[in-house]
Amino acid sequence: xxxxxxxxxxxxxxxxxGVSLATVSRVINKKGNVTExxxxxxxxxxxxxxxKPSGLAQALATNKTTNIGVVIPSANYVYISNMLxxxxxxxxxxxxxxxxxxxxxxxxEALNAMERVISSHVDGAIVFDDELxxxxxxxxxxxxxxxxxxxxxxxxxxxxxxxxxxxxxxxxLIKGYHKNIAAHQMTFLHVHNCGRLLxxxxxxxxxxxxxxxxAYSVINCDDSYTRTxxxxxxxxxxxxxxxxIAYRDSIAAAVExxxxxxxxxxxxxxxxxxxxxxxxxxxxxxxxxxxxxDMLEVGKRAMYMLIELMNYELVDKVSxxxxxxxxxxxxxxx
Amino acid sequence: xxxxxxxxxxxxxxxxxGVSLATVSRVINKKGNVTExxxxxxxxxxxxxxxKPSGLAQALATNKTTNIGVVIPSANYVYISNMLxxxxxxxxxxxxxxxxxxxxxxxxEALNAMERVISSHVDGAIVFDDELxxxxxxxxxxxxxxxxxxxxxxxxxxxxxxxxxxxxxxxxLIKGYHKNIAAHQMTFLHVHNCGRLLxxxxxxxxxxxxxxxxAYSVINCDDSYTRTxxxxxxxxxxxxxxxxIAYRDSIAAAVExxxxxxxxxxxxxxxxxxxxxxxxxxxxxxxxxxxxxDMLEVGKRAMYMLIELMNYELVDKVSxxxxxxxxxxxxxxx
DNA sequence: TTGTACGCGTTATCAA
DNA sequence: TTGATAACGCGTACAA
Numbered sequence: 001x002x003x004x005x006x007x008x009x010x011x012x013x014x015x016x017x018g019v020s021l022a023t024v025s026r027v028i029n030k031k032g033n034v035t036e037x038x039x040x041x042x043x044x045x046x047x048x049x050x051x052k053p054s055g056l057a058q059a060l061a062t063n064k065t066t067n068i069g070v071v072i073p074s075a076n077y078v079y080i081s082n083m084l085x086x087x088x089x090x091x092x093x094x095x096x097x098x099x100x101x102x103x104x105x106x107x108x109e110a111l112n113a114m115e116r117v118i119s120s121h122v123d124g125a126i127v128f129d130d131e132l133x134x135x136x137x138x139x140x141x142x143x144x145x146x147x148x149x150x151x152x153x154x155x156x157x158x159x160x161x162x163x164x165x166x167x168x169x170x171x172x173l174i175k176g177y178h179k180n181i182a183a184h185q186m187t188f189l190h191v192h193n194c195g196r197l198l199x200x201x202x203x204x205x206x207x208x209x210x211x212x213x214x215a216y217s218v219i220n221c222d223d224s225y226t227r228t229x230x231x232x233x234x235x236x237x238x239x240x241x242x243x244x245i246a247y248r249d250s251i252a253a254a255v256e257x258x259x260x261x262x263x264x265x266x267x268x269x270x271x272x273x274x275x276x277x278x279x280x281x282x283x284x285x286x287x288x289x290x291x292x293x294d295m296l297e298v299g300k301r302a303m304y305m306l307i308e309l310m311n312y313e314l315v316d317k318v319s320x321x322x323x324x325x326x327x328x329x330x331x332x333x334x
Numbered sequence: 335x336x337x338x339x340x341x342x343x344x345x346x347x348x349x350x351x352g353v354s355l356a357t358v359s360r361v362i363n364k365k366g367n368v369t370e371x372x373x374x375x376x377x378x379x380x381x382x383x384x385x386k387p388s389g390l391a392q393a394l395a396t397n398k399t400t401n402i403g404v405v406i407p408s409a410n411y412v413y414i415s416n417m418l419x420x421x422x423x424x425x426x427x428x429x430x431x432x433x434x435x436x437x438x439x440x441x442x443e444a445l446n447a448m449e450r451v452i453s454s455h456v457d458g459a460i461v462f463d464d465e466l467x468x469x470x471x472x473x474x475x476x477x478x479x480x481x482x483x484x485x486x487x488x489x490x491x492x493x494x495x496x497x498x499x500x501x502x503x504x505x506x507l508i509k510g511y512h513k514n515i516a517a518h519q520m521t522f523l524h525v526h527n528c529g530r531l532l533x534x535x536x537x538x539x540x541x542x543x544x545x546x547x548x549a550y551s552v553i554n555c556d557d558s559y560t561r562t563x564x565x566x567x568x569x570x571x572x573x574x575x576x577x578x579i580a581y582r583d584s585i586a587a588a589v590e591x592x593x594x595x596x597x598x599x600x601x602x603x604x605x606x607x608x609x610x611x612x613x614x615x616x617x618x619x620x621x622x623x624x625x626x627x628d629m630l631e632v633g634k635r636a637m638y639m640l641i642e643l644m645n646y647e648l649v650d651k652v653s654x655x656x657x658x659x660x661x662x663x664x665x666x667x668x
Numbered sequence: 669t670t671g672t673a674c675g676c677g678t679t680a681t682c683a684a
Numbered sequence: 685t686t687g688a689t690a691a692c693g694c695g696t697a698c699a700a
Contacts (some may be wrong), residue, residue: 007477009677020687025679032680033685052477055453056394057677060692065390067433076419078412085410088436092443097454098434099401102422109426119389120431143341143386225613253617260619279559283587285594285619343693354671359695366696367669391693394676671700676693684687 008051017045028053059121068306069117069125069145071101071110073195077248078278079295080128083150086299087126094307096123105193107131114140124306126150126299130195146309148302151197153318160305160317164293166197166275167204169323174208177243180334184243184271186214189221189228189255191247198247201275205245225250232258240264243271243331249280252288256330271331275323287328293321342385351379362387393455402640403451403459403479405435405444407529411582412612413629414462417484420633421460428641430457439527441465448474458640460484460633464529480643482636485531487652494639494651498627500531500609501538503657508542511577514668518577518605520548523555523562523589525581532581535609539579559584566592574598577605577665583614586622590664605665609657620663627657 010028014021019038026032027042034042045051059065068091072080091098099120101113110131117125118140127137128150141147141158149161174186188205191198202218209216222228228246232255240262246252252274259270266272266286274281277290298321308314327333344362348355353372360366361376368376379385393399402425406414425432433454435447444465451459452474461471462484475481475492483495508520522539525532536552543550556562562580566589574596580586586608593604600606600620608615611624632655642648661667 007677011677021678022680022687022689023685026686029679035685038685050477052449052452054394054455054677056390056399056455057692058679060388060390060394060694061677061679063692070434074419075409075415075422078415081409081412081415085408085436088409088434092436092438097450100404100422100432100434102419102426104426115386116431118386121388121390143384225617250613250617257617257619279584280614280617283559283584283591283614283618285591341693344695345693355694356671356696357669360670363695369669372669388693391676392695394678395693395695397676669700672698674697675695679691681690682688684685 007054008049010051010053013042013045013049013051016049017042065121065123066095067097067099067120067122068303069099069101069120069122071103071113071117071125071127071129073103073105073129073131075100075102078280079248079276079293082278082295083128083299083302086296086301087303088299090300090303090307094303096303096307103129103131105131105195111136118143118145124148124310126302126306130197130199146306148306148309150298150302155317158309160309160314160319162298162302162305162319162321164197164321164323166201166291166323169291169325170201170204170275171208173325174205175212176334178212178214181332183332184241186216186243186245188216188218189244189246189251190218191221191223191251194223194247198275201245221246221251223247223251225254228254229258233262236262236264236270241269244273246272246274248276249274249278249284249288249290252290252330253280253284256284256286256288267330267332273331277326281326281328286330289326289328289331291323291325293323297321341388342383344385344387347376347379347383347385350383351376399455399457400429401431401433401454401456402637403433403435403454403456405437405447405451405459405461405463407437407439407463407465409434409436412614413582413610413627416612416629417462417633417636420630420635421637422633424634424637424641428637430637430641437463437465439465439529445470452477452479458482458644460636460640464531464533480640482640482643484632484636489651492643494643494648494653496632496636496639496653496655498531498655498657500535500625500657503625503659504535504538504609505542507659508539509546510668512546512548515666517666518575520550520577520579522550522552523578523580523585524552525555525557525585528557528581532609535579555580555585557581557585559588562588563592567596570596570598570604575603578607580606580608582610583608583612583618583622583624586624586664587614587618590618590620590622601664601666607665611660615660615662623660623662623665625657625659627655631655 010021014024103110124146126148134154137154146158153163154161252272255272273289277292281288281290344355348358437444458480460482468488471488475490480492487497488495586606589606607623611626615622615624
C-alpha cells in the first residue's frame with residue numbers, strides 16, 4: 001500500500017543537481033531569481049529523474065489544494081451528467097481538480113459526504129443535493145469552505161446558490177391546461193425519496209389544483225424505466241387515459257411506451273410530460289413535452305461563481321435559472 | 335483564498351483537552367491505549383471545537399490518500415456515467431474518494447491528466463481513455479501508482495486491465511447478416527477523433543467485409559444527435575435505404591428518426607444499430623439493435639481489481655468483458 | 669497510559 | 685543569486 005514510496009522528492013533533485021531544495025522549489029514555481037544556467041541544470045535533472053512535485057505537500061505548505069468538491073446524489077442521471085460536464089469544462093480551464101462525492105439520495109450519506117468534503121481540504125465545493133438543509137450547508141460553510149449550492153436557496157457569508165424556479169412555469173402550465181385543453185385529469189407521479197425538487201413540484205401541483213378547484217391525483221411510481229413501464233401496462237388495463245407528470249425523461253418515456261404498447265394513442269388518450277427534460281425528450285417518439293433547465297450551463301455557472309466566491313469577489317450570490325416549458329408531441333396543444 | 339486558515343488543528347484540540355497531540359491522534363485513529371476517561375474528554379472537545387482532521391496532513395504522514403483517480407474522456411456519455419456509477423458505488427463502500435480527470439478525447443489532455451494523476455497523489459487510478467498508448471500507461475505505472483485500464487489491453491507490474499471484446503460479436507454479426515438477410519449494404523458511421531474503440535470496430539468492419547468479399551461503405555458522421563439527424567434527412571433524399579452502424583444510441587436514434595421522418599420504414603428500408611448500447615436502446619422506438627457491455631459492472635469490477643492491485647493481491651490482471659449483441663426492432667431478423 | 673520528537677514533501681522567510 | 689530553516693497538520697516510534 002506504500003504507493004508514495006520511492007517517490008522522487010524535491011530533495012533528491014536538489015542533491016542530484018548540486019543545489020539546495022530551495023532553488024529547486026524556485027525553479028518549479030518560477031518564483032524568485034535563478035541563474036539561467038542553474039535553472040537549466042535543475043530542469044534537466046527534474047526531467048531525468050522524472051520528478052513530479054507532491055500536490056499533497058504543496059497543498060499543506062500553501063493552504064491551497066486546487067481541488068473542488070462536487071457533491072451529487074449520483075452520476076447516473078443524464079441531467080446530473082450534463083451539469084458535471086459543465087463543471088469539468090470550467091475546472092479544466094482553470095486548472096482545478098474535482099473530487100467527487102455521491103450520496104445516493106440519502107440524507108445520512110449526504111451529511112457524511114459533507115464531513116469528507118471538509119476533511120478532504122477542498123478549496124471550495126459545489127453541492128447539488130436535495131437532502132441537505134440550509135443549516136447543514138451553514139455548518140460546512142462555517143469551516144470557511146466556499147460553497148455553491150445548486151437547486152436550493154441558501155445564503156451565507158461564504159455561500160452562493162443557483163435556485164431553479166420550477167414553480168412558476170408549472171403553475172402556469174397547469175392553469176393553462178385546465179383552461180384551454182382539459183382533456184384529462186392530471187396525475188402526478190410521486191417518487192419516494194427523490195429529493196426536494198420533485199417534492200416541491202408535487203406541492204405546487206397540489207396547491208395549484210386546489211386553488212382552481214380541479215380534481216387531480218397522485219400515484220406512487222418507481223424511479224426505474226422498466227418498473228414504471230410494467231406498472232403502467234397494468235394501469236392502462238383499468239384506466240386507459242390520463243395526463244401524467246413524471247420526474248425524468250426515462251419515466252415519462254416509460255409511461256408513453258406503455259400507453260402505445262397498450263394500443264392507446266399519445267397524446268389523444270394519454271398525455272405525458274417530464275419535469276427534468278434532457279436531450280432525450282426530443283429523441284424518443286412521440287417527442288416529450290418537458291421542462292428544461294440547461295444543466296450544462298448551470299454547471300459552468302456554478303464553477304464560475306465558486307471561483308469568484310473563493311476570491312471574495314462574488315457580488316451576486318444568487319443566480320436564478322428558470323425552467324422553461326418545451327411543448328412537444330406527448331401532450332395536446334391548444 | 336486562505337481556505338484552510340483558522341482551521342482547528344489537532345494541536346488546538348490537545349491544548350483545549352489538556353493532553354498532548356499524540357493522545358488526540360490516538361483517539362482519532364482508535365489506535366493505542368487511551369483511558370476511557372481521557373478519551374471521552376478528548377472526544378467531547380473534538381465535538382465542541384468541531385475539529386476535523388486534515389486529510390492532507392494525514393496523507394502526507396501516512397503515505398496514503400484514500401483517493402482514487404478516475405480518467406475519462408467526458409462525463410457526458412451515458413455509458414461512461416454508468417461506469418462512473420459503478421466506480422462510485424464500490425468506492426463509497428470502501429471509504430475511497432474519487433478524483434476526476436476529463437480529457438475531452440484529446441491525447442494532449444489525456445497526457446496532461448496523467449501528469450496530474452501523479453501529482454495528485456492518488457492511491458490508484460482507473461483509466462478509461464482511448465487516447466493513451468500502452469507506453470503512456472507504463473510511464474505512469476512506473477511512478478508506482480496502481481492502474482486499471484478499461485477498454486484496452488495493457489499489462490505491467492502495477493497494471494491491470496479490462497479489455498472489451500467487440501471484435502468477435504461484430505464479425506459474427508456482419509457475416510451472419512450477409513449470409514441470412516443481406517437486405518442492404520452496410521455502412522459504418524465514422525466519427526473523427528472518437529477513440530480507439532470505434533476505430534477498432536471500423537477496422538473489424540472493413541476487414542470482415544473484405545474477407546467475405548461484400549461491398550460496404552464508410553461515411554463521416556458527427557458525434558451529435560442533431561447534426562446527424564439533419565445530415566441523414568439530406569442523405570435519405572438521395573439514398574432512401576441502408577444498414578447503418580452507429581457509435582452510440584443517440585446517433586443510431588438520429589438515423590432512425592431521420593428515416594422515419596423521411597417517410598421510410600425501419601427496419602424494412604433502413605436498418606440501424608448502435609455499438610455502445612445503453613438503456614436508451616430499449617426506450618426509443620423502434621427499439622435499437624445494439625451491442626452491450628454492462629458498464630456499471632465494468633466500473634465495479636475496475637474498482638475491485640484496483641483495490642486488490644493496491645494490496646498486491648490481484649492475481650488475474652486481465653478481466654475480459656464481452657460485448658453482447660441484443661437484437662431489437664431496428665434491424666431485420668432472419 | 670501519556671508525552672516528546674521526528675518525519676512526510678513542500679513553500680517561504682530570512683540570511684548569506 | 686543561493687542556502688538554511690521554520691512552518692503546514694498529522695502519525696508514530698520511543699521514552700517517560
